Amino acid sequence: MTETAARPAAPDGADDAVVGPRSSSVPVVPPERLRAKRRADRKRRLTVLLLLSPWIIGFLVFTLYPILNSFYWSFTVKRYGSPARWVGLANYELLFTNDDLLTALGNTAYLAVFGMPVRIGIALLAAALLVRARRGNGVYRTMFYVPSIVPAVASGALFFFLLKEGGPLSSLFGVFGAEAPLWFRDPQWAKPALIMVTTWALGDLMLILLAGLVDIPRSLYEAAELDGAGRWARFRHVTLPMISPVIFFIVLTGLIGVLQSFDQAYVFSQGVREGRLTGEPGGSLLTYAMLQLRLFQDGRIGFASAMAWVMFLITFVITMVMLATRRRWVHTATEEWA
Amino acid sequence: MSRTRRMLGLVGQHSVLIGLAIIFALPFFFMLLQSVTPLEEAKTTALWPSTFDLGNYTEVFDRVPLARYIRNTLLVCVLVVTGTVVSCVPVAYAFSHMRWRGRGVVFVLVLSTMMLPFQVLFVSQYEIFSNLGWLNTILPLVVPSFFANAFSIFLLRQFFLTLPTETIDAARADGAGEFQILTRIVVPMAKPGIMAVAIFQFLFAWSDFFGPNIYLSDESNLTLAVGLVRLNTAAARLGESNLTMAASVIFVMPLVVIFFFAQKIFIEGVTLTGTKG
Numbered sequence: 001m002t003e004t005a006a007r008p009a010a011p012d013g014a015d016d017a018v019v020g021p022r023s024s025s026v027p028v029v030p031p032e033r034l035r036a037k038r039r040a041d042r043k044r045r046l047t048v049l050l051l052l053s054p055w056i057i058g059f060l061v062f063t064l065y066p067i068l069n070s071f072y073w074s075f076t077v078k079r080y081g082s083p084a085r086w087v088g089l090a091n092y093e094l095l096f097t098n099d100d101l102l103t104a105l106g107n108t109a110y111l112a113v114f115g116m117p118v119r120i121g122i123a124l125l126a127a128a129l130l131v132r133a134r135r136g137n138g139v140y141r142t143m144f145y146v147p148s149i150v151p152a153v154a155s156g157a158l159f160f161f162l163l164k165e166g167g168p169l170s171s172l173f174g175v176f177g178a179e180a181p182l183w184f185r186d187p188q189w190a191k192p193a194l195i196m197v198t199t200w201a202l203g204d205l206m207l208i209l210l211a212g213l214v215d216i217p218r219s220l221y222e223a224a225e226l227d228g229a230g231r232w233a234r235f236r237h238v239t240l241p242m243i244s245p246v247i248f249f250i251v252l253t254g255l256i257g258v259l260q261s262f263d264q265a266y267v268f269s270q271g272v273r274e275g276r277l278t279g280e281p282g283g284s285l286l287t288y289a290m291l292q293l294r295l296f297q298d299g300r301i302g303f304a305s306a307m308a309w310v311m312f313l314i315t316f317v318i319t320m321v322m323l324a325t326r327r328r329w330v331h332t333a334t335e336e337w338a
Numbered sequence: 339m340s341r342t343r344r345m346l347g348l349v350g351q352h353s354v355l356i357g358l359a360i361i362f363a364l365p366f367f368f369m370l371l372q373s374v375t376p377l378e379e380a381k382t383t384a385l386w387p388s389t390f391d392l393g394n395y396t397e398v399f400d401r402v403p404l405a406r407y408i409r410n411t412l413l414v415c416v417l418v419v420t421g422t423v424v425s426c427v428p429v430a431y432a433f434s435h436m437r438w439r440g441r442g443v444v445f446v447l448v449l450s451t452m453m454l455p456f457q458v459l460f461v462s463q464y465e466i467f468s469n470l471g472w473l474n475t476i477l478p479l480v481v482p483s484f485f486a487n488a489f490s491i492f493l494l495r496q497f498f499l500t501l502p503t504e505t506i507d508a509a510r511a512d513g514a515g516e517f518q519i520l521t522r523i524v525v526p527m528a529k530p531g532i533m534a535v536a537i538f539q540f541l542f543a544w545s546d547f548f549g550p551n552i553y554l555s556d557e558s559n560l561t562l563a564v565g566l567v568r569l570n571t572a573a574a575r576l577g578e579s580n581l582t583m584a585a586s587v588i589f590v591m592p593l594v595v596i597f598f599f600a601q602k603i604f605i606e607g608v609t610l611t612g613t614k615g
Contacts, residue, residue: 044438047516051432054425055448058485063451066462073461080465122358129355136352142601143359147366149593149604151545153563154586157570158369161579166383168368200365204608211609231347260455263547267567271574292457296552301461308457315455 074306079299091306101307103283104291107191111287112258115195120250123205128239130206131213141210148203156267159197160184184272187284194285197264205250212246213239241331248330252322256315262289369590373583380580394584398569401581404588406558407565411544414476414561418543419536421484426535429486430494431520435506445495452488456548464552478553479546483539490535493611497531498524534607537600541593562589 049056074091076084095101126144130137147155162169163183173180181189216239224234265285272280277294279286288311295304322329372380373394375387398404432438433445467478501524509519525532547563554560560568566585573582597604 044436044516048432048436048438051428051436051516051520052444054484055429055486055491058425058482058487059447059451061466062463062482062485063454063459066459066466067454069462069465070458080468125354126358129351129358132351136355140355140359143362145604146594146597147362149541149597150590151547151563151593153545153547153567154590155365157566157582157586158365160570160574161372161583162365162368164574164579167579168372168385171383171385200362207605207608256453256455260457266547267570270567270571274571274575289457293552296461296464305461308455308461311455312458315453319453 070305070308073302074309076302078301078305080301084302087302091303092310094303095306095310100283100286100291103279104286104288107279107284107286108259108261108288110191111194111198111261112255114191115198115258116251116254118195119199119202119205119254120247122199123202124209124243124247126202127206127209127213128235130210141207144206145203148201150201152201152263153267155197155201156264157271159193159200159264160268160271163193163196184268185281187282190268190281190284194265194268198261205254208250209243209246212243216242244330248322248326251329252319255318255322259311259315260289261287262293265290369583369586372580373587375580377578377580381577391580394580395588398581398584398588402565402569402585403558403560404562404565404585407560407562408588410476410559411561411563414479414550415540415543417476417480418483419539421480422487422490422539423532423536425484425486426490426494427525427532428520429491430498431516431524433491434495434498435501435503435519435524436516448488448491452492460549460552467553473553474555474559476554476559479543479549483543489611490539493535493538493607494528494531496610497528497534501527530603533600534603537596537603538607540596544593 073084075088076086076091078084126140130140130144150158161167164170165180165182170180170183183189183193220238220242221234224238229237265279265287266277269278269280269285269290277286277290277297279290288307292304292307292311295307371385371387374390374392375394376389376391377394379387429448433441433448463478463482467473470477472478472481505523505527506519509523514522545563546561547567550561550564551567554564562585566582566589569585570582573579
């Protein structure tokens, strides 16, 4: 596709209307001017090609080639430094009978099903309160946002400290008389700990939601208020429908992100037990991306490639299904008005 | 009646906001506190240290080659930022202020690469870099950034599109070449946009763990992110969370400082693209 787009010389000047800078009104031109114009067009195409060249090279070398390569490898047994041996669908068959894979998929699904609603819910609450508060808005916004610039491995290390036995948060539980769970020893509690860190870093979501809330016309709220709608009714019947396109975007990118979640789970489980990426405690932190990295580090390249491709397939299916059913989730009145 | 109700609503709203703000700030507070807690107390459950021990910050430099980590991380960041800006600015210009056949299709192709999970790419990229003899160097982390990335192209294009076309058209009518227009008109006018891309790339390169973790192995080559994880793993065994937290503060502080100087750029960039890379 790249080549057709930036091909240096088109067969004739028929595409001038699209290519030329201001050629919407081309009167009859003498032949020598036409030749000059053609030369200029060729030069323009070369210029475009030159400007695009960093991306074109990068795309071919660091994206397209690796994609095709890993697709091929996913049907082979492959180790670095030795040629790949074709095994057909064996890797994929092996994947779906692998206990670790089911664990990893289950953990990842857990993070999506329980983590995302918590994150989006709190981000929406914060954004909805911020959009109405005039005083101190900037200070609150900064305080909610800053955690999200903390690198994932640093927030992982931080919460590993906060939640460890005798750590500050565990001690706080003690103050309230409750018994603190053993977050990193109890498979039941490790994933909630993971959700806690990612919820702490919800700043990006809050900013996007805030921008969406600011765009809702005040007149809608005033009309609802005149109709006697209370606070909750206004949120339910004005805010939620109007913000639904933004939530849709967040859910879609969030699902794709969860599928690749890695950093904090890695820090947690390495903190518990150094060595192989088993997702301690008890495999409860083994994310899909972590298992794939383990296969890669074990040198099982064909297998790791197959896992990457299944991941890509899941991403693709989620995206397509969500886009196809968009109308069911998203209130579209605004688009009809536009 | 309605006035008191409004007041009550305001009070309720601010109490929830203050409560949330405290919860969000608490982890930072404990991070700073633990980073100055003496070792004997770091191992206990005491919340408040008896003295503030700034010695942790020097101790951690002795324990791990933190100065090397900082140097390596800065080098990676500077090169990644340079590479990204130098390569993405021309591409974004071609997608915003030049018209050519197939532009829309190619742009969709560029954006679609953002959808690709990194996992699909690194397995094969690793072999490329391995064949080039680049393992255990920063080259695999740096060189790809000189070949443009979709996120930065998109962000730059959005900024370029806001520039007045009249100025550019006038320059073209005066016979200025595209490269002249790019370097003399577009780049000076789009400085805030270029700054945003530079900051986001810095942030990304500074924070990245996955790439450095698979490509770097020697202690002296590590970046801060990888160094911190290794320190955390080792310190967890020894109960030295005070050292981990001191290193975390050193790791996080530059980003917080950058954020406070460039708040506006952050907020615009995030709301424009939905993420910071």
